[in-house]
Amino acid sequence: MMISKRLPELQLLILCTIGCYIFLELFVASAALDGLFGFTGVDIIFISFLLSFFVAIISVIAGVGGGVIFTPLMLAFTSVDTLIIRSTGLVVAMFSGLVASGPFMRKGLADIKLVFLGALPILVGGFVGSMAAVSLSQHLGETGDSIVRVALGLLLAAIALVFIVGGASTEYPEHVERSKLATKLKLRHMYWEDTLQKPVKYTVHNVKIAVLLLFAVGFTGGFFGLGGGWAVVPVLNLVMSVPLKVSAATSGVLLAMGNSAAIWPYINVGALIGVVAAPWMLGQIIGGIVGAHVLSGIKAALVRKLLIVMLFLTSLKLLSRGIEGLFNISIPFI
Amino acid sequence: MNKQKKPPIPISGVVYGEIIYWCTCVSALVVLFGTIKSFLEVDQTIPVEYLLNAVFEGRSVEAVWGGSLLQKSPDALTYLAILNSGEAITVAGIAFGVLSVGPAIFFSAAFMWRSHNEFFAVTALVSGAFAVIAPFVFFLL
Numbered sequence: 001m002m003i004s005k006r007l008p009e010l011q012l013l014i015l016c017t018i019g020c021y022i023f024l025e026l027f028v029a030s031a032a033l034d035g036l037f038g039f040t041g042v043d044i045i046f047i048s049f050l051l052s053f054f055v056a057i058i059s060v061i062a063g064v065g066g067g068v069i070f071t072p073l074m075l076a077f078t079s080v081d082t083l084i085i086r087s088t089g090l091v092v093a094m095f096s097g098l099v100a101s102g103p104f105m106r107k108g109l110a111d112i113k114l115v116f117l118g119a120l121p122i123l124v125g126g127f128v129g130s131m132a133a134v135s136l137s138q139h140l141g142e143t144g145d146s147i148v149r150v151a152l153g154l155l156l157a158a159i160a161l162v163f164i165v166g167g168a169s170t171e172y173p174e175h176v177e178r179s180k181l182a183t184k185l186k187l188r189h190m191y192w193e194d195t196l197q198k199p200v201k202y203t204v205h206n207v208k209i210a211v212l213l214l215f216a217v218g219f220t221g222g223f224f225g226l227g228g229g230w231a232v233v234p235v236l237n238l239v240m241s242v243p244l245k246v247s248a249a250t251s252g253v254l255l256a257m258g259n260s261a262a263i264w265p266y267i268n269v270g271a272l273i274g275v276v277a278a279p280w281m282l283g284q285i286i287g288g289i290v291g292a293h294v295l296s297g298i299k300a301a302l303v304r305k306l307l308i309v310m311l312f313l314t315s316l317k318l319l320s321r322g323i324e325g326l327f328n329i330s331i332p333f334i
Numbered sequence: 335m336n337k338q339k340k341p342p343i344p345i346s347g348v349v350y351g352e353i354i355y356w357c358t359c360v361s362a363l364v365v366l367f368g369t370i371k372s373f374l375e376v377d378q379t380i381p382v383e384y385l386l387n388a389v390f391e392g393r394s395v396e397a398v399w400g401g402s403l404l405q406k407s408p409d410a411l412t413y414l415a416i417l418n419s420g421e422a423i424t425v426a427g428i429a430f431g432v433l434s435v436g437p438a439i440f441f442s443a444a445f446m447w448r449s450h451n452e453f454f455a456v457t458a459l460v461s462g463a464f465a466v467i468a469p470f471v472f473f474l475l
């Protein structure tokens with residue numbers, strides 16, 4: 001059965017969104033924007049929505065938040081202010097996770113105990129990170145933007161490496177020794193594995209290290225407006241020995257929660273421009289639901305390889321733009 | 335063949351997920367309404383064409399808002415004061431989706447407590463409090 005028929009709310013959202021954009025295109029006289037190839041404001045909104053829809057689907061298949069794709073590309077290839085990009089990036093990273101929380105919890109894929117264990121470090125980390133981003137921008141201006149581009153370029157290269165090494169991720173990690181803290185906290189659970197047609201049991205390990213790492217992930221996500229799905233999944237899977245499927249679902253829920261605090265410093269300095277963020281938010285919601293339900297059969301490995309290439313290329317562009325800004329030089333060919 | 339039973343799904347998780355899911359859907363509708371209103375407004379406090387032009391020209395946040403009728407960057411209170419404008423409704427829609435995290439955590443924590451997971455109920459309460467307080471921190475500083 002078609003997904004929109006199974007989910008009437010999705011049908012309503014798609015109809016309303018498409019109807020809204022068609023109405024705006026047909027009945028609103030919108031002037032062409034300067035330097036945007038003759039596109040009007042309404043065109044830009046509609047194009048942003050379509051891009052966001054596809055970014056959401058790609059990010060669901062690749063198992064990362066949409067912010068990892070949106071923020072670096074916008075920072076590398078547009079002249080939009082970095083604070084505006086990063087606040088919109090948080091919206092992109094957050095809303096696909098928010099809307100996916102329902103299906104993930106209903107299916108029992110996301111582990112609510114792990115969510116509440118990681119919630120506070122990731123909330124506080126995200127909030128502190130975005131406060132630091134706003135402060136850096138206000139005190140260092142253009143230089144601060146260049147520093148952000150260089151730092152993000154380096155981080156992206158590191159993320160691409162995490163994806164390459166991520167081959168070490170295991171579907172069902174096993175540990176011989178038991179963690180005392182995890183046993184005390186009753187951090188053991190089971191979920192129904194459709195592919196095996198049986199329940200899979202797991203116990204959690206390295207709780208203290210994971211909590212520290214989640215704070216760092218929250219800070220990075222808030223500072224760069226990236227979200228942090230790329231890092232939470234390895235922390236849950238490789239450090240805490242949580243099965244891959246549960247790690248991915250829990251990561252989505254956890255990040256949406258963490259970014260909910262990180263967005264406020266941006267809103268409070270006017271860096272969240274509603275008309276810019278709105279189509280990206282809507283695209284993430286609709287693309288996130290469609291991606292989560294329909295595209296499980298697509299070969300994720302190919303998408304991840306493409307994403308690795310994109311991350312490396314974007315990191316090069318970010319590094320070159322950052323270095324150009326810092327040292328007032330021009331780097332050819334990039 | 336030995337058919338295995340599906341494990342029970344924790345009610346606290348389902349409660350959290352459902353609240354967030356439906357609030358996000360509602361916030362999407364509010365954002366859509368705000369977008370339409372932004373483009374249809376005649377007397378605009380924040381002209382949408384100006385905003386898009388200024389943002390894509392690469393102006394800084396201060397310069398974008400400095401050139402509008404507001405003349406300064408808005409904070410959460412400014413948006414509340416101009417809540418009849420399309421831009422403010424759009425931001426309010428996004429904020430509604432974001433704020434839904436707080437109540438969802440609190441309701442979930444209650445079910446967590448009832449299922450004798452006191453430690454996680456407390457961590458949930460603290461996290462929920464932080465999520466709810468975060469927007470107001472700036473008024474305290």
